[in-house]
Amino acid sequence: MVLAVVTALLAPAAASADLARPSDRDVTPIPIVQRFLSIAAEYWHETPAQVAAANGCATYTVEVGPTAGVANEGEAMQPGCWQRWSPAVWDQLLEERGNPEDLRADCLLTVHEYGHSTGRGHVDDPANVMYAQRTSLSAVPGCTRAFPLPGEHSRRRLRRSPSTTR
Numbered sequence: 001m002v003l004a005v006v007t008a009l010l011a012p013a014a015a016s017a018d019l020a021r022p023s024d025r026d027v028t029p030i031p032i033v034q035r036f037l038s039i040a041a042e043y044w045h046e047t048p049a050q051v052a053a054a055n056g057c058a059t060y061t062v063e064v065g066p067t068a069g070v071a072n073e074g075e076a077m078q079p080g081c082w083q084r085w086s087p088a089v090w091d092q093l094l095e096e097r098g099n100p101e102d103l104r105a106d107c108l109l110t111v112h113e114y115g116h117s118t119g120r121g122h123v124d125d126p127a128n129v130m131y132a133q134r135t136s137l138s139a140v141p142g143c144t145r146a147f148p149l150p151g152e153h154s155r156r157r158l159r160r161s162p163s164t165t166r
Contacts, residue, residue, distance in 0.1 A: 027085075028061045032093070036107050037062065039142035040114035043129075051117050057081030060117065062110070064090040074109050076116035083113035100147045107143035108135060 027033050037060075041047045048060035055077075063084045067075045076083035093106055112129050122132040129139040138144050144152075 025064050026061050027064055027090070028059075032103075033062050033110075035146065036110035037114070039107055039140065039146060040111040042142050043111050043140055044115060044118050044120075046118055051079075051114070052081045055079050055081050055117070074113045076113040078116040078121070079119035080117050083110070083117060085109065085113075100149050101137065104137050104143050104147040104149070105134070107147060108137070108140055111140045111143065 028037070037048055046054075052058060052060040057080075059081065061082045063082060064087060065084050067073070067084055067086045072086060073089050074083060074085045089106065089109065092102055108129060112135070115130050120130055123130045125131060126133070127136050127139060129135050137149070
């Protein structure tokens with residue numbers, strides 16, 4: 001089943017109906033989700049294993065399924081061992097997987113919900129990733145580096161090999 005979901009992520013935008021809208025499905029092993037979780041762990045300085053252990057769980061998971069509230073893109077147990085994305089967010093990830101703005105927004109959602117899992121609540125600062133609404137697309141440096149937007153200059157520097165001639 002995981003292979004089928006991974007195939008859907010790599011295939012053209014027309015995914016089969018059963019893969020386009022999973023319900024209560026663990027998507028943690030999928031590479032893009034792992035990348036988002038890695039950025040969240042770097043940002044909060046806690047690995048998924050540490051978050052799970054601190055909350056008495058065997059693992060930390062990302063699921064797709066119904067979320068509370070009308071406009072809720074995601075939710076997390078606070079503190080806890082899981083986060084859940086709405087099916088609409090998952091559909092967007094499948095359909096817009098080449099769009100850096102959408103990928104960055106999904107990365108920010110993951111970091112935000114991961115913050116709840118580590119026990120953090122909402123804040124009043126709209127530039128902070130823990131703001132209750134969508135936040136600035138540059139709120140998390142790891143998301144900014146991983147998914148640069150058109151016109152943004154990458155901050156990565158090329159390493160020069162030592163010159164053999166002087």
